[in-house]
Amino acid sequence: MSGNKFVLLHEQDNVIVCCQAAYLGEAITIANDELTLNTDVTVGHKVACRAIQKGEQILKYGVPIGSATDDIEKGQHVHLHNMKSDYIASHTRHSVSGD
Amino acid sequence: MQGYLRSNGKKGIRNTVVVAYLVECAHHVARTIVNKSNNQDIQLIGFPGCYPNNYALSMMTKLCTHPNVGGVLLVSLGCEGFNREHLSEAISQSGRPVSTLVIQNNGGTKNTIDKGVQEAAAMLEQISSCPVVDMTVDELVIGTICGGSDGTSGISANPAVGKCFDRLITQNATCIFEETGELVGCEQIMAQRAESKDLADKLVSCVIKAEKYYTKMGYGSFAPGNAEGGLTTQEEKSMGAYAKSGGSLINGIIKPGEEPHKKGLFLMDVVPDGDPKFGFPNISDNQEIIEMIASGAHITLFTTGRGSVVGSAISPVIKICANPETYKNLSDDMDINAGSIIEGQKTVEQVGDEIFDLIVRIASGEQSKSEQMGHQEFLLTYKTFDSIGPACLN
Numbered sequence: 388m389s390g391n392k393f394v395l396l397h398e399q400d401n402v403i404v405c406c407q408a409a410y411l412g413e414a415i416t417i418a419n420d421e422l423t424l425n426t427d428v429t430v431g432h433k434v435a436c437r438a439i440q441k442g443e444q445i446l447k448y449g450v451p452i453g454s455a456t457d458d459i460e461k462g463q464h465v466h467l468h469n470m471k472s473d474y475i476a477s478h479t480r481h482s483v484s485g486d
Numbered sequence: 487m488q489g490y491l492r493s494n495g496k497k498g499i500r501n502t503v504v505v506a507y508l509v510e511c512a513h514h515v516a517r518t519i520v521n522k523s524n525n526q527d528i529q530l531i532g533f534p535g536c537y538p539n540n541y542a543l544s545m546m547t548k549l550c551t552h553p554n555v556g557g558v559l560l561v562s563l564g565c566e567g568f569n570r571e572h573l574s575e576a577i578s579q580s581g582r583p584v585s586t587l588v589i590q591n592n593g594g595t596k597n598t599i600d601k602g603v604q605e606a607a608a609m610l611e612q613i614s615s616c617p618v619v620d621m622t623v624d625e626l627v628i629g630t631i632c633g634g635s636d637g638t639s640g641i642s643a644n645p646a647v648g649k650c651f652d653r654l655i656t657q658n659a660t661c662i663f664e665e666t667g668e669l670v671g672c673e674q675i676m677a678q679r680a681e682s683k684d685l686a687d688k689l690v691s692c693v694i695k696a697e698k699y700y701t702k703m704g705y706g707s708f709a710p711g712n713a714e715g716g717l718t719t720q721e722e723k724s725m726g727a728y729a730k731s732g733g734s735l736i737n738g739i740i741k742p743g744e745e746p747h748k749k750g751l752f753l754m755d756v757v758p759d760g761d762p763k764f765g766f767p768n769i770s771d772n773q774e775i776i777e778m779i780a781s782g783a784h785i786t787l788f789t790t791g792r793g794s795v796v797g798s799a800i801s802p803v804i805k806i807c808a809n810p811e812t813y814k815n816l817s818d819d820m821d822i823n824a825g826s827i828i829e830g831q832k833t834v835e836q837v838g839d840e841i842f843d844l845i846v847r848i849a850s851g852e853q854s855k856s857e858q859m860g861h862q863e864f865l866l867t868y869k870t871f872d873s874i875g876p877a878c879l880n
Contacts, residue, residue, distance in 0.1 A: 391830060396641060404637055405716070406828045430811055430828070431637025431716030431791065445718075448640070450675070452722035465718070472719035474670050474697060475706035479713050 393417055395436065397449030402433040402465050404447070415462075422462040433465040445470050487850045489621035490556065493581030497621045498553035499784050499849045500527070502800065503609045505559045505602065506550060507532030508573075509566035515587075515595055516561040519602035526857070528606050529799045531864045538567040541742070541869045547576045548743045548780040550584075554800050556613030557583040559606050561598070564590030583609050624658035624749065626849060629778030629786045630730045631664065633771035636715020636791030636809055640726020642834070643789035643808035643824035648732035649838025650787070650845070651751065655734045660746050662778050663731040664754035665768060666696035667707035671721025672728045676753075679736045688739055689753060696757040696767075703762050711792045715809070730789065741871050742777035754778060764868040772796055772865040775803065785845055795819040797856025799864040804844055804854050806837075821855050 393403040395418050403417055405428045413424045417436060428434055433447065439459040444451040457469040467477060476483050489497030505528060507516035513532060520530040531549060533542045550558045550573065558577050562570050570586055577584040585605050592598040630647050632639055651661045669676060673693035680686035700706050706720040717723045737750030746752045756774055757767045768774050775786050775798045783801055788794065791808040793816045807813040810825025817823075822840055826832040848854050 394641065404641060406638075406830075429716070430809060433637065433716060433718070447722060448725045450672070450721075450725060452671070452725065453719040466716070467713055467718055470718055472706070472721060475700055475708070475720045477708050477713060477719055478705055478710065480710040 393434065396447060399449050400446045401435060401437050401439050402445055402447050403436045405430055405432050405434065425460065425462050426464045428464060435459045435461050435463050435465050437461050439465075487621040487623075487846060488618050489625070490553070491617045491619045492553050496553040497619065497625055498555070499621075499851070500554040500801070501556045501613055501616055502527045502529050502554060503557045503559065503606050503613065504529050504531050504550060504555050504800065505561060505606060506546065508560060508562045508568040508570055509536050510534035511563040511566065512561045512589055515589055515598050515602065518599045519559070519561070519606055522599065522603045523606050525610065526860070527610060529862050531799050531866070533568060533866050535868055536566045538569060539868050539870075541871055542866060543569055543572065544743045545777070545780045545866055546573055549776070549800060550577045551580040551582065552779060552782070552800055554784065555582065556616055557609040558585075559602060559609065560584065560586040561602065562586060562588045564588045583612055585609070621849070623654065623846070626654070626784050626845070627660045627662065627746070627782040628654055628845065629662040629664070629775070629781075629783035630789070631771055631774050631778070631786060632668070632727050632730060632789045633794040633796070634709075634790045634792035635712055635717060635723055635726060637717055638715070638809040638825070638828050639789055639791040640723075640729055642827040642837070643791070643806040644726050644729035645834045646824050646827065646837035646841060647730045647787050647789055647806060649835055650841040651730070651732035652734050653838065653842050654845075655732070655751055658749050660749050660782070661751050662740070662746070662754050662781060662783060663751070664756050664774055664778060665707065665727065666693050666753070666755055666757050667700050667767065668727040669693050669724050670697045670700070670706070671724040676728060676731075676736070679734070681735050681737050685736065685738065689736065692739060692753070692755045692757070695755075695759070699757050699762055699767065703766055705766070707768060715791050730787075740781055742869075743780040745782045754781065758869045759872040760870055763870055767869065769867065770865055772798060772863040773867060776864060776866060785848055787841060789824070793819070795856070795859070795861065796863045797854070797859070797861025799862045802848050802854045803856045803861070804841070804848060805856060806841060819855055819859065
């Protein structure tokens with residue numbers, strides 16, 4: 388029943404987007420596939436829906452939105468800690484990612 | 487819908503008096519005139535710089551002669567570089583009442599405030615006789631902006647605005663989307679929607695200009711809250727932001743203060759030309775809102791995920807909340823709950839229709855949430871553009 392907590396925006400995407408808070412260990416069914424969350428996830432955040440290798444492009448909306456800076460497991464949160472922009476570094480209040 | 491008919495045939499959906507300071511030194515006096523007037527239709531705008539700037543003069547001229555503005559009170563210290571005579575003349579030629587109060591010639595702060603309060607009230611009375619006539623959707627100019635975006639913006643509120651834009655364009659209205667720094671990464675996709683090959687090339691070049699500008703400044707158009715809300719990169723944010731433009735043909739590029747020369751969909755290039763000189767192009771969303779208003783926008787559609795609460799002077803802002811959790815938290819500030827798309831209760835098309843219907847109601851005089859809350863933000867800073875005027879219309 389957790390399937391609709393996430394949305395796959397494009398069939399080619401390797402990430403799905405959280406529409407409702409989900410939790411560590413939760414099983415997600417999406418596009419006839421299953422994955423288990425290895426962290427809590429809040430609304431708007433991305434989770435890998437398949438294994439992604441370091442250097443591989445992250446695809447959302449069917450287009451690249453950056454690339455992986457580390458190997459990413461299926462079910463893992465995809466964010467500043469394991470991907471970067473291919474254009475301009477992203478800043479938070481405390482750090483810079485993707486320089 | 488009905489509108490206030492101006493002498494050039496354009497129609498406004500509000501009838502305001504703006505009190506405009508022409509240098510920071512006159513800001514307090516102008517602000518106090520507005521505060522003491524305590525009337526929603528007497529609003530504060532202004533430019534803080536002492537040195538003259540063509541962009542600022544052009545922007546102030548466009549804003550003071552916007553269809554939603556009925557009359558103007560200019561407040562000058564007296565020694566600043568702003569060409570108040572040029573501005574006053576342009577306002578006067580537009581058929582609007584204009585008065586200039588020079589603080590140094592009016593006995594200082596207190597006397598100027600007293601005189602300003604009287605003049606603003608008299609002007610509001612004077613413009614109440616402005617003819618009110620029928621107005622149709624094709625006469626509307628609608629802008630869109632996103633602010634405080636998060637991972638929900640690009641899948642709910644932004645595509646819903648895109649659907650609304652498509653419907654507006656079908657009905658022959660004029661729509662403006664903007665912030666080329668937030669289109670970095672989707673320039674090629676956008677270029678496919680250009681009405682001509684020449685325009686396609688120009689769309690790509692103005693996004694490349696933005697990328698160079700932001701790279702030189704060292705920051706993209708990406709705030710910490712974007713990352714907290716699930717967005718990781720500039721290009722990811724861009725794809726979401728781009729969705730606001732809908733699917734219609736793109737008919738041209740305008741710069742701030744230029745009015746679209748025909749109906750349809752226009753990209754506003756808000757990034758200054760040349761090397762970075764005066765700082766970031768969008769130090770706050772409100773300057774971009776003001777830039778679209780200077781290009782004629784009657785209403786701005788503002789999508790937000792994290793929860794921006796702003797409005798604007800001159801033209802109403804409609805706030806469309808992308809994130810259902812934010813909507814619950816800030817519902818007093820939000821006009822439309824696009825979070826219902828995230829929760830699976832409504833479709834993007836349904837919310838697009840809701841936005842369209844609200845535009846018609848707001849244009850007919852209903853107050854948006856930010857108007858009800860008294861938000862009348864205004865920001866204008868120095869910028870430079872290679873050409874401002876009809877020459878660079880596409």
